[in-house]
Amino acid sequence: MQEFNWKEKYKEKINTAVVAMKSIKSGHSIFIGTGCGQPQHLVNALVEHSSHIYDANIVHLLTMGTAPYADEKFREKFKMNSFFIADNVRDALQKGIGDYTPIFLSEIPLEFETGRIPLDVTLVSVTPPDVNGLCSLGVSVDVVKSAVANSRYVIAQVNGRMPRTFGDSFIHVNSIDMLVPYDEDIIEVPISESNETLRLIGQNIAGLVEDGSTIECGIGRIPQALADYLAYKKDLGVHTEMFGDWIIDLIECGA
Numbered sequence: 001m002q003e004f005n006w007k008e009k010y011k012e013k014i015n016t017a018v019v020a021m022k023s024i025k026s027g028h029s030i031f032i033g034t035g036c037g038q039p040q041h042l043v044n045a046l047v048e049h050s051s052h053i054y055d056a057n058i059v060h061l062l063t064m065g066t067a068p069y070a071d072e073k074f075r076e077k078f079k080m081n082s083f084f085i086a087d088n089v090r091d092a093l094q095k096g097i098g099d100y101t102p103i104f105l106s107e108i109p110l111e112f113e114t115g116r117i118p119l120d121v122t123l124v125s126v127t128p129p130d131v132n133g134l135c136s137l138g139v140s141v142d143v144v145k146s147a148v149a150n151s152r153y154v155i156a157q158v159n160g161r162m163p164r165t166f167g168d169s170f171i172h173v174n175s176i177d178m179l180v181p182y183d184e185d186i187i188e189v190p191i192s193e194s195n196e197t198l199r200l201i202g203q204n205i206a207g208l209v210e211d212g213s214t215i216e217c218g219i220g221r222i223p224q225a226l227a228d229y230l231a232y233k234k235d236l237g238v239h240t241e242m243f244g245d246w247i248i249d250l251i252e253c254g255a
Contacts, residue, residue, distance in 0.1 A: 006133035017045035028120040032060040036187040037140025039125040039157035109146035122151035134170040138162035200224040
């Protein structure tokens, strides 16, 4: 009976992105999913169908896709508040179109829970549900799960190309208010070409890392350059909010 119930509700919640955007009103605070898990289809629809929206606040961490809402021509419609300065919003922040809020990643969920950062609508990308009605947030969970739990309304792009990740990455269909099925390629961070300067930096940093150390190392050219020199280390631990493909190489080589 439970399986039947969620499947029926799933069908009832399916709609197009155009219809979903009608749920967003002027003055709303909108959270956008993080990193390579950004729901690109929903973000594009938000901007393309925003004639009824003014003075909305967009909140996000790091987003790797385009950020059309940060264009100056939309400044009367959207005000951005970012917890991370990425290339796609850097110009907007410099022009005063948006704000940067310096905050520890671990503190953001509490801001959502207490309402100090209120969320009216959350836009996320998820996998199709499993037999129990559980969708995975895929490659970007971080603060997104807290945003879903503390938002008044959740719109999810159901992307069949989103890989299903395990651990505490699942949200039930019942926790989603509107579902927009739309498959698209997952955003990828391009691998940067190395050069002599980067290699020297990576070599120097690796000299400071002892066997058995725990490292925090994100994405970008320097972490990538560092990885080659960490391959000779042993018993390393990793505690990081984001990482690139280089971490897989370290795991496979036994570092």
